[in-house]
Amino acid sequence: MSKTDITEKIVSLCKRRGYVFQSSEIYGGLNGCYDYGPLGVELLKNIKEAWWREMTYREDVEGIDAAILMHPRVWEASGHIDNFSDPMVDCKECKARFRADQLTDTDCGNKGYKGRKAIKCMEEGKFTEARNFNLMFKSYIGPLEESSSVVYLRPETAQGIFVNFNNVKEASRQKIPFGIAQIGKSFRNEINTKNFLFRTREFEQMEMQFFVNPNDDNKWFEYWKEKRIEWFYKYGMKKEKLKFYEHEKLAHYAKAAFDIEYEFPFGWGEIEGIHNRTDFDLKRHSEYSGKKIEYFDDQTKERFIPYVIETAVGASRSFFAFLCNGFEEEELVKENSDGSTSKEVRTILRLHPALAPIKAAVFPLVNKDGMPEISKNILNDLKNYFKVFYDDSGAVGRRYRRQDECGTPYCITVDTQTLEDGTVTVRERDTMSQERISKDNLLSYITEKIKFKI
Ligand code: GAP
Numbered sequence: 117m118s119k120t121d122i123t124e125k126i127v128s129l130c131k132r133r134g135y136v137f138q139s140s141e142i143y144g145g146l147n148g149c150y151d152y153g154p155l156g157v158e159l160l161k162n163i164k165e166a167w168w169r170e171m172t173y174r175e176d177v178e179g180i181d182a183a184i185l186m187h188p189r190v191w192e193a194s195g196h197i198d199n200f201s202d203p204m205v206d207c208k209e210c211k212a213r214f215r216a217d218q219l220t221d222t223d224c225g226n227k228g229y230k231g232r233k234a235i236k237c238m239e240e241g242k243f244t245e246a247r248n249f250n251l252m253f254k255s256y257i258g259p260l261e262e263s264s265s266v267v268y269l270r271p272e273t274a275q276g277i278f279v280n281f282n283n284v285k286e287a288s289r290q291k292i293p294f295g296i297a298q299i300g301k302s303f304r305n306e307i308n309t310k311n312f313l314f315r316t317r318e319f320e321q322m323e324m325q326f327f328v329n330p331n332d333d334n335k336w337f338e339y340w341k342e343k344r345i346e347w348f349y350k351y352g353m354k355k356e357k358l359k360f361y362e363h364e365k366l367a368h369y370a371k372a373a374f375d376i377e378y379e380f381p382f383g384w385g386e387i388e389g390i391h392n393r394t395d396f397d398l399k400r401h402s403e404y405s406g407k408k409i410e411y412f413d414d415q416t417k418e419r420f421i422p423y424v425i426e427t428a429v430g431a432s433r434s435f436f437a438f439l440c441n442g443f444e445e446e447e448l449v450k451e452n453s454d455g456s457t458s459k460e461v462r463t464i465l466r467l468h469p470a471l472a473p474i475k476a477a478v479f480p481l482v483n484k485d486g487m488p489e490i491s492k493n494i495l496n497d498l499k500n501y502f503k504v505f506y507d508d509s510g511a512v513g514r515r516y517r518r519q520d521e522c523g524t525p526y527c528i529t530v531d532t533q534t535l536e537d538g539t540v541t542v543r544e545r546d547t548m549s550q551e552r553i554s555k556d557n558l559l560s561y562i563t564e565k566i567k568f569k570i
Pocket of ligand 1: 272426434
């Protein structure tokens, strides 16, 4: 199966099972924007919750939720007005628009040249000169579209943290080193959106800025680098699918930068950045706002502007990585009633149980003899604790297959033996193994399996 086929299969599963839909689909879609369906919204929420628990349920990190719209001076101070741009070129022939720095891995826009890369068109002189295009979406506060009312949709959540450094430090009485974490939407007017959820115009980020004494920056950089990759492993990412990539060319404010890359079906791509941003941001906000932003260590009597170690991960991009990581088509050999065998493909989403949208599905084997009533009682009990799904239609094998595709880790079946001894079967998604347990023990059995491993 080609790598493009795998992406297409995942996109198709996302639509079929209600993970992700194209935004405004009935109007032909809006490029670079996606809607999360019933299962998608649960998976995304679980990823964000897993991150939030990991990053803020500790003594030295506080959470915030800053507004998306910020004072326009923020973006002057941060350097986004001057520097947050990509070089753009237009093809004079097919009129497609490209990022000039990505021509080697972008397909040519002309449908007649299948498989051809845009770099070839550039070599043939089909492109305009490159010009810089600022990626921030611009809007206006109030009814008048004038320069004094310009606002931007934030292109990163980080700035909401920097401008709140003094507020959080004072309100929480935190001492350095400490961090501030935030989850929220960011917007970038990307020239080329591509690869499904990988590069979109609206997406969610989960960022944490850790403020340290400048003398300790290397130590904390190493600490967070390891901590962050461990988080992905903890939630089931295959080790061979993750790697660090060290940036050689650093942004003007950075002292060190590593990406955590995931091997998507289309190749390796960044899912998280770990950066040493030095004191650049706090210093600039202090300069531009005229407000003092610094830290006084009352033990050492030192006064300094803290350095920032940033961990910046895309919630939507890691959502896509978790889907790719879990997607599998397993070939099963089925024994037929006449003794012959046939092959069957089982599509599975091997999501970590803590991330899976539905934790358990409940099936009555048949729709009679009190089995639906017992199943409904189980459903009503378990749904107080996590998302459970009831399904009484079709053969049980089919019901299992549907849940395998949805990523549901456990399927509970009520059968004739349940009527006699109160036990049910619990079938596990990945191994397909079945266990018989008392229906009264289901809650503890499943919560034990799905609990966050902290
Ligand atoms: N504050 C630093 C910052 O924003 P970044 O490397 O530009 O750093 C961090 O972004 C993460 O946000 C990326 O690793 C990626 O997961 C996600 N991200 C960035 N641009 C994205 C886009 N256009 N679509 C989806 N996710 C994106």
